Amino acid sequence: METSAAAALPKYYVLKEQILTLIEDAAPGTLIPTERALAEQYGTSRTTVRQAIGELVAEGRLDRTQGRGTYVAPPKVTHVRQLTSFTDDAASQGLTAAARIVDVSVLPADPATARRLAVEPGTDIHRVERIRLVDGEPLAHEVAFLAGPLPDLARTVAERGSLYAALREDYGIRIAEVEDTVETKLAGPAEVQLLDVEMGAPMLLVHRLGFTPDGQPVEWTESVFRGDRFRFVARMHV
Amino acid sequence: METSAAAALPKYYVLKEQILTLIEDAAPGTLIPTERALAEQYGTSRTTVRQAIGELVAEGRLDRTQGRGTYVAPPKVTHVRQLTSFTDDAASQGLTAAARIVDVSVLPADPATARRLAVEPGTDIHRVERIRLVDGEPLAHEVAFLAGPLPDLARTVAERGSLYAALREDYGIRIAEVEDTVETKLAGPAEVQLLDVEMGAPMLLVHRLGFTPDGQPVEWTESVFRGDRFRFVARMHV
C-alpha cells in the first residue's frame, strides 16, 4: 500500500535537496549549520547528513574543512577548448549505436530556454527526449529543445533515426556551429531510472547550443552521459 | 609517534585497493564475496566495506544489484568525437592561468609508456610534472612524458612557461595532431594532496597522445582535472 504516488526517495536525497534550497541564494563562503545541528534539526542521524553533504561537496556546491565547518563553494571555473566537427558517429567505431525516442512534443519555452534559443518566452518550441544506447546499454539521456516550425517532427526523427539528419534532410536546417560544455554531475533519480546507474554515480553533463550558418541558435541540448561506462575520445589537428 | 613513514590511509581506501587486486584479472560478471563476508574477512564493519565498494562502483570497476550480489563490471565503452586545435589558451578567458612545475626529470621508459611513444622500453624519456592553476587555485595535475633528445628541458620549460612553446621554440618540435580521451575518475590520495580535493571526489581524467606532423608520437600526458571546479567549453564548426 502506498501513501501517495510519489516514489520513495532516500532520506539523504531529500535532505540534500533541502540543503540545496538553503544555499542557493547564499554568497560563497557562507557557513551552513554543523552536521550535528542539521541532524537534530531534520530529525536524522549524522551519517545521513554526511551522505547528503558529501554529494553536494562532490558536485562543487559546498566546501568543508575539518575544524572549521561547511560552507558555500565558489562557482565553477570554465576552461575553453577549440574543436570542430561534432559528428554523430558512434557507429563508426564498430559499435551498435542507437537512440530510443522517449518523447517528442511541442511546448511553450520557459524563460531560460527562450533566452538560449533567442525566442520570446512562451513561444512554442519542440522537445525531443532520447536515450542513447551503445550495444543495447543505455549510455546517455538527451533532451533537445528546438526553435522554429518543424511539422511532423516526431515522425521524421523516428524515420531518419537521427535528429541532425531530420533537421538537414526534412527541414533544410543545418547546424553549422555548436558550443559544448562538459562538466561532472552526480546521478539523481532521473538518471537512476533511465540509465540504470546508482544514486550519486559520477556522470558527464554536456550542454550544447547549436547554430545555423547565419548564427541563429536553433538547438539547445542537455545530455547526461554515464561516467562509469563512457570515455570521450577526441582526435584533432593543432 | 609513527609506526612507519607511510601516510595513514583510511581503512576503506586500503580495502578498496585490496579488492582492486582481487578483481584485476577476473572476467566481467565474476561475483565478489558479499559485503558481510568481506567485512568479516577483513575484520571491519559492513559500512566500511560499502564505502570501498561504492567507490569501485562509481569508477565503473564493479556493478552491484540488490539481491544478486556485486560483480566485476565490463570495460568502458569509447565514444569518439572529432575536434581541432587544442590551444593552451586558458588565459584568453580573462583568467589568470598558470602552471607550477613540480618535477622535470629523465628516466627510462616503462613498457606502457614506451609503447605509446614508439620507443624501446628502457629508453631515456623526459617527465614533466606540473600543477595547473587558475586564479591561484590548483585545478589540474599533469604528467607529460616526452620522447627524443631535449637538452636542458627543465630550464627551457621554466623560461617559456609553456611546454608546447618550449618544444616549438627551443627544439623545433611541433605537435600537429593529438588524441585526447576524457573519462571520470575519483580522487585518490595524490589528488587530495596536490589539488586540495576530498577523497572520492569526481575528477576528469584526460589522456593525450601528441604527434608531430609526420605522425611520430612524441608526447604522452595524463591530466586529472577537478570535476567540481572545472567545465570544458568547446566551440566548433560542423
Add this chain to the structure above:
DNA sequence: CACGAAAATTGGTCTAGGCCAAAATAATGG
C-alpha cells in the same frame, strides 16, 4: 596587551547492528 596553552568546536573515520526491498533459491501443490 600579546602570547601560548588549554578547551571547545567541527568535520573524518569507524563500529555494530537494525529494518527494508529485490533477487535468487527452496519448498509446496496441482
Add this chain to the structure above:
DNA sequence: CCATTATTTTGGCCTAGACCAATTTTCGTG
C-alpha cells in the same frame, strides 16, 4: 513436471554513538 509460494540471501538505507584530528576559541600568564 511445472507453476506458485515461502524462505533465504544480498544489497540499500538508516541509527546512535565512539574516537580522532584539524581548527577555532577561550583563558591564563607574563
